[in-house]
Amino acid sequence: MMITDLGSGEGFSAGRRLVLVPHIAYLGPPGTFTEQATRILTEGFDADLLPYETVPQALAALRAGEVLAAGVPVESSVEGSVPATLDALISGDPLIAVAEATVPVQFDVLVRAGVTADQVRTVASHPHAIAQVRGWLAANLPDADVRMASSTAAAAKEVADGELDAAIAAPLAIELFDGLSALARGIADTPDAITRFLLLRRPGALPEPTGADRTSIAAVITDEVGTLTELMLELSLRGINLSRIESRPTKDRLGEYRFFLDFDGHVADARIGDALSGLRRRCSEVRFLGSYPKADHSPANVRPSASEQAFQASARWLARLREGGVA
Amino acid sequence: MMITDLGSGEGFSAGRRLVLVPHIAYLGPPGTFTEQATRILTEGFDADLLPYETVPQALAALRAGEVLAAGVPVESSVEGSVPATLDALISGDPLIAVAEATVPVQFDVLVRAGVTADQVRTVASHPHAIAQVRGWLAANLPDADVRMASSTAAAAKEVADGELDAAIAAPLAIELFDGLSALARGIADTPDAITRFLLLRRPGALPEPTGADRTSIAAVITDEVGTLTELMLELSLRGINLSRIESRPTKDRLGEYRFFLDFDGHVADARIGDALSGLRRRCSEVRFLGSYPKADHSPANVRPSASEQAFQASARWLARLREGGVA
Incomplete structure (x- = not known):
């Protein structure tokens, strides 16, 4: 992703870069696949990434000019298209995609350092993630109580806070909270699943x-x-x-x-x-x-x-x- | 739905009905839209409905001959197609749809009897349901802590158990647990959303x-x-x-x-x-x-x-x- 793809006509220049770093929205929270994809989509570009709770909120911020661009998921090889993104794209002022990234959907099992599989009584994640690791859970944590979280990163936070024993999360999530370690890596039942993301901006060059x-x-x-x-x-x-x-x-x-x-x-x-x-x-x-x-x-x-x-x-x-x- | 559409060649007849009531699978848990749809799909037909945790599990039971038919969601006007159903349909032995039902996706807010909106500190539902009532939540319960549940019915159970103040659930869920009352009805942000369901069975007439x-x-x-x-x-x-x-x-x-x-x-x-x-x-x-x-x-x-x-x-x-x- 070249800086010129993002920066044209947005009221900042190299000289002002240090005082006016542009904001780029993404579907939050931090530590999810969308953050990972948005980092890829904006690689080499000096910007602050801002998490938004929903895709419509991220695109509303983009339409209002509060952010320069927005990174959103559009399609998953396992879950199909992301209706929230498609609907938000066609309602409201036009937006255009300027870059695409695909991210392998890989899940790690995060625990507090030192916790072993035998000690895992509760495991949580977003329902979509749970759906993609059911085979692994049945084989490896058959007795654990499976709970739902609002995101993979929220599950990781609950583990860090001691409220849960294990979280199914994106690899990036381990960096978010102190004291986490990976009990297992790459546990998705469909190992080659990918999700496709787009970087959107207001119409222009x-x-x-x-x-x-x-x-x-x-x-x-x-x-x-x-x-x-x-x-x-x-x-x-x-x-x-x-x-x-x-x-x-x-x-x-x-x-x-x-x-x-x-x-x-x-x-x-x-x-x-x-x-x-x-x-x-x-x-x-x-x-x-x-x-x-x-x-x-x-x-x-x-x-x-x-x-x-x-x-x-x-x-x-x-x-x-x-x-x-x-x- | 006529009895003849379901019963042919499945080893039971009107005379044996009382001793051999067929089982029909559906995507559980009870009290969700899929149960409601499966009741519509099997109306007038004497059968026991059995909830399964996932669509693949329900279809595996159908393929194995453990149930006569299975009711599954296939498409929602808000959420798009249901990838779990499409994927389960094309992997494994062929199955065919014999009936279709559409159910309006309406959500009620269930609380314990006597609880008022002011008293609601926590509200939970399945993430797809949360996504469809965000506007109502922002306008009516802006300060409530929104939590995720594995299903709309699981959220209702947590309310009945006193673990949560409110659940966003299908209208049917109010009958599942004692002591629930509706704080509000029909709160979906898209009031005319519908979900389409199919009744599947093994190939035959x-x-x-x-x-x-x-x-x-x-x-x-x-x-x-x-x-x-x-x-x-x-x-x-x-x-x-x-x-x-x-x-x-x-x-x-x-x-x-x-x-x-x-x-x-x-x-x-x-x-x-x-x-x-x-x-x-x-x-x-x-x-x-x-x-x-x-x-x-x-x-x-x-x-x-x-x-x-x-x-x-x-x-x-x-x-x-x-x-x-x-x-």
Whole structure:
């Protein structure tokens, strides 16, 4: 993440950096995967990270200009999409994603130093984390009383405070409170689970295209047979690879659906711009949610007929035709 | 829900009903929306409802033949799909949905009788429920300490036991424990939120087509530009209305996606059978998840070219051609 991706036009400069460090919101509390992801997303950038209790609160602070950017979870390979983020993105003033990070969802079992597995009578975590380590708990702490906490970090705090024996928490949580040690590491039942995070900011200059970008939009269509097919055709006719699709009924009107789409490419690319224009003509609403470098840096596979050169050549050809020239 | 929809071929009959009441699993604990939905799904059917701690456990009991059917949440208008249910449906032996119910997600604030809002210092619920009443809590119990519970019913129990002052719970929970009264009713921030539930059973006789049915499938495709468009075309060319789509990466292979699709129609309908055959030819895997009457009984809007008569006429026409006849 380059400083220029975040800092443009936000009223501070290198010279004022020491007196005016920008604030970046994230879904708190500290010590969770979202803090870890937001650190990755803002690496090399001098900023104070501010935890917010909910995604809507973090995005409200961003919309109000109280923070420069916000790090939020958007999708987990185990839990699916994060509805709070999707809903907060499409209500209120537009925001755009400028960077993406994926974080492996790994859980450690944190105890007070010296506590052994035999001594663990109570273990707590956020319900989503509990759901992802049930197999390990059944095999390793079958008799422990499993309790729910508001976050993985809150569970770690209760362990540090002596209120619980063990917490299932993100690896980062061990640094938060004194006296914690890891009874076990990497205990997730699905070891390769990842969560995807986005760094959001108010609309402004977009990240430069890198050739390995993703574009996210939310499009509203009326529920008619074939409408979604036509949207898909707008993408596939231009060789655009879709990486995620999810429908959610809009709360406004019956039979109206909102589709969250992620696809390869940058809005600056000719094929993406052409497809987005087509979607705009077909949908009652298209909200642009950003074009940003993919976390895995895998380049878009662009077929020759959808390349920049092909689009430029066809535009020149059409212009010549319209001028009465010979194509 | 008719008794015949559930009872066929399961080794009990009306005469043996009193000695062999079938068991039906549901995602527990008792007193939650899933129990309420499972009661609706099995209305008029003499069965014992058995709560299970997780969806995978409930479906394991169903697959093992320990229960006749299982009631599980599949999608919420606020929280999105229920990944635990989708994942449990596609791993292990096939199961099919035979009925659908939607339940309005309404929350009550339960306290011990006589407790007033001023006296509420602690309030608890499942994190998903907390997320859906944040606005009400901020306006009405701004100073209460908000705690997490493993379920809305567990929170109600803690109130009944005197460990907490208030619980955000399903209306049904008030009947579970003695001495509870409702401090407020219907406090959800999104008043028209609903959750959709399915009654699952092992494959066998399907529910009869009603003209207002839904079919659910999970289809696996390799991530190539246009593949999803082709799937959509198989549906839209046959006038099939899609009501839900969600992609989830398969955990098996990179670039492989599984799509959960819900659409109008019954597998017994000609247009649906035709489309499913087309999907089967294109996808590396298609799991049929059932055809069942829609909870809202809204009839499928079938265009003339996709009607049963049209399919029969075209089949007769083709047969005549192949026999050397005159079309």
